[in-house]
Amino acid sequence: MKKTYTLREALQTVDFGAVYSYIYNKDNETTKKVEFKTVESQYNPVVKELLELPKVKPSSKPILVKVTKGWEGDLYTDVCLLNKSYVKPTKGLKPYGAKKGKKIPKGCYNVNLSKYNQYFSISFTPWSEIIDTPIINKTKLPLVSVIGEILWELTFYGWNQKENKKKKEDIIESIDKVKEEIKAGKVTKIKKTSKNGLDIVIPDSVMKVFKDYNKKTGETDLPDYT
Numbered sequence: 258m259k260k261t262y263t264l265r266e267a268l269q270t271v272d273f274g275a276v277y278s279y280i281y282n283k284d285n286e287t288t289k290k291v292e293f294k295t296v297e298s299q300y301n302p303v304v305k306e307l308l309e310l311p312k313v314k315p316s317s318k319p320i321l322v323k324v325t326k327g328w329e330g331d332l333y334t335d336v337c338l339l340n341k342s343y344v345k346p347t348k349g350l351k352p353y354g355a356k357k358g359k360k361i362p363k364g365c366y367n368v369n370l371s372k373y374n375q376y377f378s379i380s381f382t383p384w385s386e387i388i389d390t391p392i393i394n395k396t397k398l399p400l401v402s403v404i405g406e407i408l409w410e411l412t413f414y415g416w417n418q419k420e421n422k423k424k425k426e427d428i429i430e431s432i433d434k435v436k437e438e439i440k441a442g443k444v445t446k447i448k449k450t451s452k453n454g455l456d457i458v459i460p461d462s463v464m465k466v467f468k469d470y471n472k473k474t475g476e477t478d479l480p481d482y483t
Contacts, residue, residue: 262400263389264320264407268308271401273300279405303412307384316390317341318377322403323395334396336379336410338387343375380413435460 262270281296318338325335346352346366353365361367368374379387394403438444438460445464447457459467 261391261393263315263391265308265310265312265388267392267400267404268304271404273304275401276300276405276408279402280409283405283409300408300412303408307388310385310388313385313389316387318390320379320387320390320392320407321376321395322392322398322406334398334406336406338377338379338382339393340371340375340377342372344372346373379407379410384411431462434462438462 277293277296277300280300281291281293284291284296316338318340320336321339322334322336324332327333349364350366351364352368353361354369355361355367356369366373392403392407394400396403398406439458443461445459445461447459
């Protein structure tokens with residue numbers, strides 16, 4: 258039986274040479290070519306910041322490390338927060354997004370309610386909220402690899418909590434901009450291709466990103482609806 262560690266306990270237990278080697282290999286399997294000393298110099302301050310956080314109560318959502326199937330059927334290790342209060346939607350109901358308090362059409366369920374979401378992103382969660390939260394390892398990875406995956410996910414948008422917070426604020430600002438575009442009708446609309454499908458609405462700012470990327474790289478796998 259695997260021992261259950263909190264994030265803090267695991268950080269106090271593992272060999273960071275092995276953890277950084279895991280992250281180094283993970284980075285170099287992607288397009289992110291880095292040197293080992295770079296990984297070490299970037300993650301040492303992250304670990305220090307995490308371990309210096311004051312002790313807190315465990316989050317109600319434990320840290321879950323699991324194997325997930327990607328868009329193309331490939332398997333990868335996913336780190337998220339597990340919603341232990343998850344409620345599976347009644348069979349036959351269709352997903353519908355609505356603000357809290359708004360009426361949901363008959364035959365639908367509100368996908369924006371927390372209870373209907375089994376997993377939550379860990380990327381922008383304040384580190385101070387999860388440092389003393391248990392880790393549930395649903396993979397065959399050893400602890401050093403599990404910690405490598407968690408550290409990699411926590412620093413995905415920035416190398417420390419302050420930078421992650423700034424990235425989160427930038428994303429929220431971008432979402433607000435997109436909402437205004439949709440409200441103003443500044444969108445490209447793609448009609449649904451099946452009876453049970455949904456129309457696709459692409460805000461102008463998002464479409465511009467697609468077009469600029471395709472023009473710059475010559476890629477054809479991104480949406481180009483012109």
